[in-house]
Amino acid sequence: MGEQLTDDELLRLPLRLIMSEQLTDKLLRLHEQPFTQLMLNLLSNSNAERLSAEHLLLFFSKNYPQLLCLKTSLLLCSPLRDMRFTAAILLRQFFTPISDFYLWPSLSPFCQFYLRIILLLSLQEEEFRRVANAKSDTIAQLASNLVPLYPQYPELLRFVLVSMATSENQPPVLLEANLGVFSRIAKPLANILLPKIPILRSILSSCMAHPTSSDVRVAALSAYCSLVQSLPPSKDRNKLRSLLRFFSCVILNAVLDEELTVVPKVLKLLIDFAGAEPNFICDIVKNTDLVLSILNLFDSDKLEEGIRHLALEFVITLAEARKPVPGSKAVRGRIPLHVPIIFSAILEMLFDVGDDMAWLNAQSQDKELNQSGNYTFALECLDRLVFALGGDNLLGAAEYLLPGFFSDPDWKKQHAAFISLARISQDCSKEIDSESLFPGIVLSALAAAMDEFENPCIQASAAMALMNFIEICNDDILKPCLHIIVEKLLLLLEKGTQMVQEEAVSALTTVAEAALDQFDKYYDAVMRHLMHILTNATNKKHRMLLAKSADCVIAVGLSAGKDKFSKHVQVVMGVLISLQSSLNPYDPVTNYVLRATATMCEYLEHGFLAYMDSVMKPLLESVLLKPDFGIASADVQHFDDVGTETARFKGKRMRLRPSILEEKALACNVLLGYVVVLKEHFFPWMKRVALVLAPLIKFKHHVEVRKVSARAMPELLNSTNIAIEEGIYQNHDGLSVKRMFGFMLPTLLESIHKEWDEETCAIILESLNRCLELSARHLKEYQVRNIVEEMKYLITSSDARKSKRERIKTEDYHGDKNKHEDLILAHIGECLTLLIKTYKADFLPFFDELSMYLTPMLVAEESIQARTVSLNVFTDLVEECGNAAVRYYDAYLPYLLVACNDNDPIIRQSGVYGVGICAEFGGSEFTPFISEALAKLNNVILSPNALAPDYALAYDNAVSALGKICQFHRFHARAKAIATWLNCLPISHDLEEAEEVHEQLCSMVERSDRQLLGENDKHLVKIISLFIEILSFSQGLVTEQTRNRMVKFLKGLKDTMPQSTLCETLSSLSNKHQLAFKAILKRSILLEPDVPSSRFHIQKS
Known part of the structure; x- marks a missing residue:
């Protein structure tokens, strides 16, 4: 083979030659200079050179995707470090679907195989960490493009696992890189990795x-986190919990070796995990050493502020991660063990405020402190901790730690104590124990602090x-100290700065609401101060004080x-309307x-x-406010706009105004x-408000x-319905219940379909049902179809969520989720029942479709709510559709x-009630059952x-x-x-x-039902006793009509029975029943409440 190779020759080379060292050498030298120059130009600082290279x-x-990929891949073995790095980056672009240079699908299988192998081989030889x-x-x-991954890239897992398994013989650079690859491929390979957990753990x-x-x-810690998150919950996965201890070990070694850059990396992993x-991760909480070692980072002088923040962020994340069901092993149930340590750390950060002069001269809460990063972060953490654990769980720590700071000469500690107490108390659900000494200590300290006029912020x-x-x-x-509290607050209103007055007014509002009628004696004195503020605080800067004072006037009033x-009503409303229009x-x-x-x-x-025209315009403006958020600039740390905050979302720093x-x-x-x-008097604004609020059901923010x-x-x-029916407003601009619901319905259904929050979904469903109660008769067929389709979707979604909960049942899940799921199912049942009752047999075509969704809900493995809903919907169908519903008996009646x-x-009641309805309306179709x-009902009765x-x-x-x-x-029921x-x-x-059954009894007696009366009227005494007992019962067991019929029957006995027979019959009654019978004959029966010894009582006229 010559030195020069054509492109076609290159692509036709056998695999054994492609992988040979000799050929690699040749390929590296092939047109090396021009291609190398192209790569260098991509890194050039010259825009012209770089742009030309990109073109x-x-x-x-x-035009030449395969040749480009192959030649780029060869540079992975270049002796130049930057060239290898650039080649790796460029190849990643070739493998990234969203890149302008995405080439992978256009490559031949041969080329793809070659790239898979050369990447692994080049990584094995790499010495530099960055590359x-x-x-x-x-x-x-590349691996993320291959689905399923294992059959398409079997070499990858073997390569990574062998490298990790021989860690003692591997260069750290290669080992770290392979662990990084493992982190990324763990999820697509989860099923393959699950059986390998023992090996992976080692x-x-x-x-x-x-x-x-x-x-x-x-x-390795990152790879561990990825592995755990990729595997489904199981006993095998739980075996990996033993490795959690290494987080503590790595942090401790990093602090001892002064490798302080390692600590935040581990903490960030822990936070995300x-x-x-x-x-x-709940076993971490059991491992006190680990939690304490993380909390101990607060005490290390070596560590910067950011690390301490991350340590606190971790424990807060654990606390708020999940609400447990009662008795569960959820994290939140165990965090209170460490609350004093966490709370103490938060307090230390709250001490970090501005200098004394800024403090003494503060005129508003927003500018009272030169707030440090510590202070701001601590306040946020305290709020999150209170929300996660509830104020009650923090109150114990507060009782232990705060009293020492209430009277501390350092105003910073006083301020931290009061702020903490305010935040914790705000979220307490239980009243504090009146026998405790803590309330007295708190109220005394607060009263003393309110006297510090030289420190307005205190x-x-x-x-x-x-x-x-x-x-x-x-x-x-409250009662023993009410007078002193009111006295102190009024003094603050009289002499305090505006900032102090605002807080004093808010406190006075709460005191008035708590004291109720005990506050009456302070009415005149308090109103005098408040009305003075309302009539004199006219400056723009006083608007908050005005608003709070108006609120206080209302509470006191x-x-x-x-x-x-x-x-005082007129003055208050005048202030509120004036404020609302000027804000x-x-x-x-x-x-x-x-x-x-x-x-x-x-x-x-x-x-x-009288005030509606004045308040509605600004109110609707508030309702129509648009959310204000966007991506924050990376170099901007603070915003001048009041109320603007930043948060991280999907890796981006977002600016928002909550x-x-x-x-x-x-x-x-x-x-x-x-x-x-x-109600109906709101009618003039009804249409406008409906147009505004309906779209907001889909408001995702x-x-x-x-x-x-x-x-x-x-x-x-x-x-609207009441207003139109009562004719309160003659000119209603064509507005009707039918038109309004026609406008609302599509939005309700769309929002149900898209709603991710189960509680909100249940609320929207409930609203739909309430609307249907008023408007179901106005629906058109396509609207009914849309509702039914949405109910199908909800049933399917509920089943999917149930399956998901089953998968995590071995660990824990949110108890409220089940409650909301049950509500959703109940509302589905109510919706279908409303449609059935409205359209009766016309609804059966829709029920045919629904059956395939309802029948799976009947099996014993389903939840009680699911089974109840399905049983009740079928029962309602039978009751409303009668004989037309018998075709469903074989599917549902069993x-x-x-x-x-x-x-x-609940299931039992639904079952027996449904059997009764089927018996009533089923005719001959019920006979086989x-x-x-009878056997099932007998079991219930004799249970x-x-x-x-x-x-x-x-x-x-x-x-x-x-x-x-x-x-x-x-004919089929036995006399027994x-x-x-x-x-x-x-x-x-x-x-x-009871009313229905006792009416049936009365009808059978009136027609002298022989099976009921028995041979020779042997049951007559029993029946007379029943009538007397029913008529004497304190609650209404019969309708008025049935009552009169029973009385008529009893009185008629005297005329229809021979005297001797009547006397003999009556003598068989108990003495009390005989007295009651005589009273009925005299029309003087008086009903009394039931008592254990007697179910009725006769009182003489």
Whole structure:
């Protein structure tokens, strides 16, 4: 073979030659200079050279892709380090689908195979870390294109595992690179790796304990995290938990060896791992040494601020990763063991504030401190920890740590203590123990702090803490100190700075709401101060103070009652309307004004209509606010705009303004409140509000906006319905319930389909059902079709989520998810029932389609809610469609019979009720099931726990079902069944069934049913006793009509029976029944509540 090779010759070379060292040498020398120059030009600082090289590269990629890839791959073995690095980067572009140079699909199988092999061989020989990592990234990118990976790239896994398994003989550079490749391929190879867990555990542990290279140790930890996240939960995967200890070891060694760049890398891995696998990592929490070693990083003087932040970030991430179900092993249940240490670390950071002069001269909370990174981060962590664990779990640590800081001469420690107390108290769900000494210590400290007029920011933080702490104090704590608290707060209103006044007013509002009628005696004094503020604080800078003062006036007024408050209503509404019309967008004052106007609407009810024209325009402007977010500039750390925050999302730093979304959600809530309170009188704004709120059900940026908007739909529909029916507004611009629901329905269905939050999905479904209650009769066939299709989708989605929960059941899952899933299923059932009741037999074609979704829900392995929904939907179909539904009996009735003897009371009740309905409407189609049905119902009635509270409803429904078999299938029902039924009467737990069953009894008696009365009327005494007992029962067991018929029958006995027979019959009654019978004859029966010793009581007239 000559020195020069043509392109065609190159592509036809046998594989054994391609892989030979001699040919590689030749290829490297082939047109080496021009191609090398092309690569160098790609790295050039000259724009012209670089652009020319890119154009040439694009030309080759389109016309000679295989030659370009092969020649580039040969440079992986170039003696020039930069050339090898550039070749690796360029090849990665050839393998990346979103790249302009994506070439992989256009390459021949031969070329693809060659590239796969040469990449591995070149990596094996690489000595420089940067180049090795670039090559490993290229290999990983190539692997991501190959699906399934193993059959298409079998050499890769063998190569990586052999390298990792012989770590003691491998250069650290190569080992780190191969661990990087493993991290990227673990997920597509999960099924292959699962059986290899014992080997992998040994390999990874060896790499994690690498004796010389911290880079290898960190790479091994990263590979471990990727492996765990790739494998499905199983006992085999749990065996990898033993390697979690290496995180602590690597951190400790890095600190001891002063390799401080390693620590943040490991902590970041832990943070990501804790967020992704909170349940798997729970053993870390059991391992106190590891948690403590991470928390101990706070005490190391060697470590910079960022590392301490990452350490705290890790434990906070663990705390908030997941809410456990009661009794579970979730992380959140164990973190409280370390709360004092975590809280102490947060407090230390909160001490890091600005200098004394800035503190003393502060005039507002926003500018009160020269806030450090420590302070800001600590405040964020405290909020997250409180939200994750709940204030109650932190209160114990607060009781232990805070009292020493309340009276500390260092104002920074006082401030940190008060701020912490405020944040913790805000999220407490339980009242604090009145027997504890802590409330007294807190209130005394806060009262003393409010006297520090030389430190206005201490006064403000104390008032803020008081506002939140009061909410968890009961009357026993509040009443003795109410006077001193009010006195101190009024003094702050009189003499404090504006910042202090704002916090004092907020605290006073909370005190008034907590004290209720006890606050009445302070009404005049408090109102005098507040009205002074409302009438005199007219400067623009006073708007927050005005809004808070108006809110406080309302709270104080509501505690005093309408008589006192009515004279101040006009002033308050004037201030609120003036404020609302003058506020700028995104002004934090808006939220206070919105809440205050909502409270006033609730208080004034229809009297609020006088102000509606003034408040609606700015309110709708808040509802229509657009979200404000985007990608933040990398070199900008702070933003001048108030309320702007940054967060990381999918690797990008995002700029967002959460206050806009909060205002939007609150405005939607206020709007809903107006509709609920004003009802039909809201009609003039109905159309406009419907047009605004309906699209917001799909508002993806804020879940509360979606929830509130969904809840508003049925309220708007109902109010419109009432207004039109009552003719309140003659000119309604063609607006009707039918048109409004036609506008709402597509949005409701689309939002249900797209909603990812299960709780919100349940709320939207509930709103749909409430709308259907008003409008189902107006639907067109295509609209019914759309609803049915969405119910199919929801059932399928619910089943998929159930499967996912089953996969993680071995560890833990969120208990609320099951609750919301049950709600979704219940609402699906309600929706289908509404359609069935509306369209009856016309709905059967849709039910035919739904059956394939409903019948799988009937099996015993399904949840109670799923089975109940399917059983009840079928039962409703039978009840509404009658004989037209009998064709479904063979598919559904066997499940009803099985459900009759289920241990769950809800399933049992659904089963027996359904059997009764099928007996009533099934005709001859029910006949084959009668024998089994009687046996199942008999089991329910004779069950030892039949009348236990949980099962009593099922018992009543079983008795009713038995009666229906006797009534509608008399020929097939044995006489014994009627006697059993009679002996079960009366029933008294399900009042609706009781009325129906006792009416059936009355009808049978009136027509002298021989099987009921028995031979020689042997059951007559029993029947008379039943009538007397039913008529004497305290609750309504019969309708008024049935009651009159029973009384008529009893009175008629005197005329229809011989005297001797009547006397003999009556003598068989108990004494109390005889007295009751006489009272009925005299029309003087008086009903009394049941008592254990007697089910009725006779009182003489």
